[in-house]
Amino acid sequence: MILRALDTRSAIFLGVLFILAVAVPFLNQAMTPGSAAHLPSFAVSLLGKYLCYALLAVALDLVWGYCGILSLGHGAFFALGGYAMGMHLMREIGDRGVYANPLLPDFMVFLNWKELPWFWHGFDMFWFAMIMVFLAPGALAFLFGWFAFRSRVTGVYLSIITQALTYALMLAFFRNEMGFGGNNGLTDFKDVLGFDLQSDATRCGLFVATVAALAFGFVLCRIITTSKAGKVLVAVRDAESRTRFLGYRVEGFKLFVFVVSAMLAGLAGALYTPQVGIINPSEFSPANSIEIVIWVALGGRGSLVGAAIGAVLVSLAKTLLTGWFPELWLFALGGLFVLATLFLPRGVLGAVEGIKLRRSRPAREPAPQPAE
Amino acid sequence: MSELRTTEALLYLDGLEKSFDGFKAINGLSFSMKAGELRAVIGPNGAGKTTMMDMITGKTRPDKGDALWDGRIDLTTQDEADTARLGIGRKFQKPTVFETHTVEDNLLMALKDERSVLATLFSRTSDAQRERIGELLALVRLEDRRGDLAANLSHGQKQWLEIGMLLAQDPQLLLVDEPAAGMTDEETMRTAELLKGIAGKHAVVVVEHDMAFVKALGCRVTVLHQGTVIAEGSIDHVSANERVIEVYLGR
Ligand SMILES: Nc1ncnc2c1ncn2[C@@H]1O[C@H](COP(=O)(O)OP(=O)(O)OP(=O)(O)O)[C@@H](O)[C@H]1O
Ligand SMILES: [Mg+2]
Numbered sequence: 001m002i003l004r005a006l007d008t009r010s011a012i013f014l015g016v017l018f019i020l021a022v023a024v025p026f027l028n029q030a031m032t033p034g035s036a037a038h039l040p041s042f043a044v045s046l047l048g049k050y051l052c053y054a055l056l057a058v059a060l061d062l063v064w065g066y067c068g069i070l071s072l073g074h075g076a077f078f079a080l081g082g083y084a085m086g087m088h089l090m091r092e093i094g095d096r097g098v099y100a101n102p103l104l105p106d107f108m109v110f111l112n113w114k115e116l117p118w119f120w121h122g123f124d125m126f127w128f129a130m131i132m133v134f135l136a137p138g139a140l141a142f143l144f145g146w147f148a149f150r151s152r153v154t155g156v157y158l159s160i161i162t163q164a165l166t167y168a169l170m171l172a173f174f175r176n177e178m179g180f181g182g183n184n185g186l187t188d189f190k191d192v193l194g195f196d197l198q199s200d201a202t203r204c205g206l207f208v209a210t211v212a213a214l215a216f217g218f219v220l221c222r223i224i225t226t227s228k229a230g231k232v233l234v235a236v237r238d239a240e241s242r243t244r245f246l247g248y249r250v251e252g253f254k255l256f257v258f259v260v261s262a263m264l265a266g267l268a269g270a271l272y273t274p275q276v277g278i279i280n281p282s283e284f285s286p287a288n289s290i291e292i293v294i295w296v297a298l299g300g301r302g303s304l305v306g307a308a309i310g311a312v313l314v315s316l317a318k319t320l321l322t323g324w325f326p327e328l329w330l331f332a333l334g335g336l337f338v339l340a341t342l343f344l345p346r347g348v349l350g351a352v353e354g355i356k357l358r359r360s361r362p363a364r365e366p367a368p369q370p371a372e
Numbered sequence: 373m374s375e376l377r378t379t380e381a382l383l384y385l386d387g388l389e390k391s392f393d394g395f396k397a398i399n400g401l402s403f404s405m406k407a408g409e410l411r412a413v414i415g416p417n418g419a420g421k422t423t424m425m426d427m428i429t430g431k432t433r434p435d436k437g438d439a440l441w442d443g444r445i446d447l448t449t450q451d452e453a454d455t456a457r458l459g460i461g462r463k464f465q466k467p468t469v470f471e472t473h474t475v476e477d478n479l480l481m482a483l484k485d486e487r488s489v490l491a492t493l494f495s496r497t498s499d500a501q502r503e504r505i506g507e508l509l510a511l512v513r514l515e516d517r518r519g520d521l522a523a524n525l526s527h528g529q530k531q532w533l534e535i536g537m538l539l540a541q542d543p544q545l546l547l548v549d550e551p552a553a554g555m556t557d558e559e560t561m562r563t564a565e566l567l568k569g570i571a572g573k574h575a576v577v578v579v580e581h582d583m584a585f586v587k588a589l590g591c592r593v594t595v596l597h598q599g600t601v602i603a604e605g606s607i608d609h610v611s612a613n614e615r616v617i618e619v620y621l622g623r
Contacts, residue, residue: 229492231477235470242468245429246541247456247487256489 005222013305014215020047021211025204041200045275046319048207050312052272055214057295057311058304059264062221064293065302066230067257068237070155072289073162074265076169077137079283081266083173084136086186086279087120088129089197093190106188107181117179126193133270134263141262142255149251149258154240163286170284185280192274203275210271214308217264221304224257233257294333298340300347309349381443382407382575383545388427388437390599397423398434399599407544410571412586412607413579415596416620421579422465424596425547429462430455457487461543465550465579467530471523475514475533478522479505482537504540511566512536527554535566545575552585564588583621595620 006014024047027039056078063069095102099109103116122128144165148158176182195202224230235243236250244250273279282288291314299310314336322329344351381404390398398420405411413421426432427439430450439447441458450458470478483501486492509515512532517525522533531551538546548567552560564585567576571591580586586593586607593610595603597620603613610616 224493227493228480228495228497229489231473231481232492234472235481238470238472239468241431241452242464242470244452245456245462246482246537247453248481249453249487252489 002219002223005219005226009305010218010222013218013308017211017215020051021208024207028200028204041203044200044203044207048203048210048275049272050315051207051210051214052268052275053292053295053311053315054308055210055217055268055271056265056292057299057307058214058217058221059261059268060292061296061301061304061307062224062264063257063261064296065304065307066225066237067233067254068240069254069258070159070293071162071258071261072159072286072293073164073166074261074292075286075289076166076284077141077262077265078269078272078288078292079166079169079173079279079281080137080140081133081269082273082279082283083180083186083269084123084129084132084266085270085273086189087123087132087180088126089189089192089274090186091120091124092192093188096190097188105181105186107184108179111176120179130270133266137262137266137269138259141259145255145258149254152251163289166284166289167286170281170286173281173284181280183281185278186273187278187280189274189277197274197277206271206275210275213267213271217267218304218308220260220264224260225304229253229256291333294337294340296347298336298344298347300349303347303349306347306349310347313348381405382409382441383428384438384440384443385424385428386438386440388424388434388439390423390427390432390434397599398427401437401596401600403594403601405545405575405577407575408572410568410576410589410591411578412589412591412593413577413596414581414583414586414593414610414620419596420599421596422549423599425462425549425577425579428455428547429460453487456541456543459544460547461538461541461545462547463531463534463538463549463551465553467527467534467554469522469525469530469533469537471521473522474519475509475522475525476505476518478533479508479536479540482540484540484542508536508540511539528556528559531555531563532559535563539570543574546570546577548576548578550579550581552580552582557584560585561588 024039024044027037028041028044031038056074060071060074063071090105093105097106097109099106101109104113108116123132148161153161172178173180174183180186189197191197192202195205225233232243232248232253235248236253240250269279269283295311295314296307297310298314299308300306314333317332318329321332340347346354383403383405385401385403388398388401389396401420401424403424413424415421423432427434428447430447430452434448441447441460445458447455470481473481480497480501483504485495485501506515509518512535514529514533514536517529522530525533531554535548535551538548551563551567555563560582567578568589570576578589590607592605593607594601595610595613595616597615602619603610603616611621
């Protein structure tokens with residue numbers, strides 16, 4: 001099963017991840033600061049953030065690229081995972097907060113709350129938080145998918161509902177009464193598992209954990225998509241009704257990948273929060289979810305490696321461009337998307353492949369690619 | 373679902389009605405078939421032939437009437453996947469195969485096997501399955517296209533592949549909607565032979581406009597018009613029927 005899942009491209013991808021996991025901490029820790037080879041700590045966290053996005057893109061590609069479910073609300077699952085981790089980090093602060101309350105996070109003291117809300121209990125334990133990182137997005141995806149897929153909501157309608165879902169959550173999380181820190185979100189974290197979040201070593205550790213999570217998510221998605229279930233997913237994407245007439249319960253397959261994908265998105269969010277140092281309701285904003293779709297479309301829908309590359313490339317471009325011309329980013333993103341739709345229907349990776357194919361077989365027209 | 377068998381027929385439709393926005397596409401349709409029987413259904417465009425298949429397979433719910441499977445199961449409460457699992461296979465009027473999958477994978481997915489998410493997740497293709505796929509490929513003459521994408525097949529080949537997928541399911545009843553469309557005369561006759569060959573073991577309903585094809589099947593013929601049966605019997609019997617000549621044959 002694992003062997004079937006690992007073709008050459010996957011092996012190269014995992015190899016690159018491995019090199020990153022070794023090289024990035026090495027360049028940060030072993031090189032003297034200030035030397036040309038030294039990788040500053042902010043860059044380590046920045047790279048870690050990109051890889052969180054890559055995992056998020058892989059998760060979206062599983063449902064959109066392989067099963068045709070265009071979710072415009074995947075940011076919500078990411079944010080829920082991020083909040084679950086954020087809640088744990090808040091509890092870890094303990095009495096080191098500004099108000100030095102041993103139980104209540106600062107924002108609750110500020111709001112004059114006397115007791116810890118029930119849903120904050122248990123988050124002082126790391127293992128509990130880790131379960132919630134998967135459970136919260138997974139349960140939401142299950143509930144949502146259960147109703148949506150059974151009533152056969154598909155296409156644009158489904159996309160609109162997912163967008164509404166993340167928008168509703170954003171409004172909810174903005175409210176102070178919800179108990180998630182309102183529009184400030186959760187921040188001022190001190191440490192994780194006893195390691196100081198500001199230290200270089202912890203940053204490197206989080207980076208390595210992110211690489212491992214991405215590799216795990218990638219291999220899991222590869223196993224799913226290269227199995228017979230994966231063939232059924234592609235069948236659902238291309239001819240949903242035909243798949244039903246073969247006796248497959250399409251809603252079951254959709255629900256399965258949707259929940260798996262939401263959990264992976266949650267994991268990405270959980271790694272994002274400590275590396276960025278904050279999680280707030282803007283992570284739920286509809287625009288964020290649309291951006292994920294653009295990463296996948298640009299990288300190459302239906303190719304997990306492509307999705308990951310798309311996320312990293314676009315995020316890198318965003319970091320650079322927002323540094324130079326902040327106002328231009330949205331236009332650039334929109335422009336990229338239009339160009340990709342027109343000229344790279346199968347994404348960056350698809351285009352590279354197309355060139356290779358034309359070189360090797362100049363006489364024949366390029367054949368349509370099989371679904372991975 | 374009642375325990376008592378009320379009919380000997382494998383498929384029993386009685387008094388079916390279905391309106392689309394006030395237009396009665398199916399109007400008091402009654403139809404029954406025994407296990408293993410081969411039956412041709414003919415009728416002018418819009419007669420309701422495809423809609424009849426939609427109702428049998430749970431795609432369309434009738435407004436009124438009964439549809440019984442094997443004398444026990446109420447087909448009007450089943451959805452598409454249910455009817456497929458009961459043993460009703462279907463080939464569509466417009467050939468629908470999975471274009472981004474290879475010919476082999478199309479057959480593999482159709483092959484009778486566990487259909488649940490978990491089972492497919494951990495399923496491995498067995499030698500017996502590979503062998504069966506080989507047999508089916510030979511039967512529908514696509515042996516040398518095994519690894520090709522279904523998208524690259526000709527229209528006639530897609531029809532054949534879909535017939536192969538139907539056989540792979542090993543259903544008790546095959547509903548075959550216009551299989552000969554887009555085929556050469558020679559391919560058409562071979563299709564007729566193939567369907568005749570599988571009847572007996574499976575019940576087969578064939579919808580077709582090509583009268584030469586229907587003659588070649590040499591089976592009982594049901595004529596549909598405006599959502600109801602206007603004649604039934606041997607091909608010679610129905611061809612002599614005045615109503616049939618008026619609405620269909622004599623156009
Ligand atoms: N989903 C639908 N909505 C509205 N009208 C429909 C629908 N399905 C079928 N009809 C109408 O019902 C009538 C019967 O259609 P049906 O497709 O069953 O005919 P048919 O006998 O298969 O014809 P053909 O030989 O052209 O395939 C037609 O007038 C068609 O327009
Ligand atoms: Mg029809």
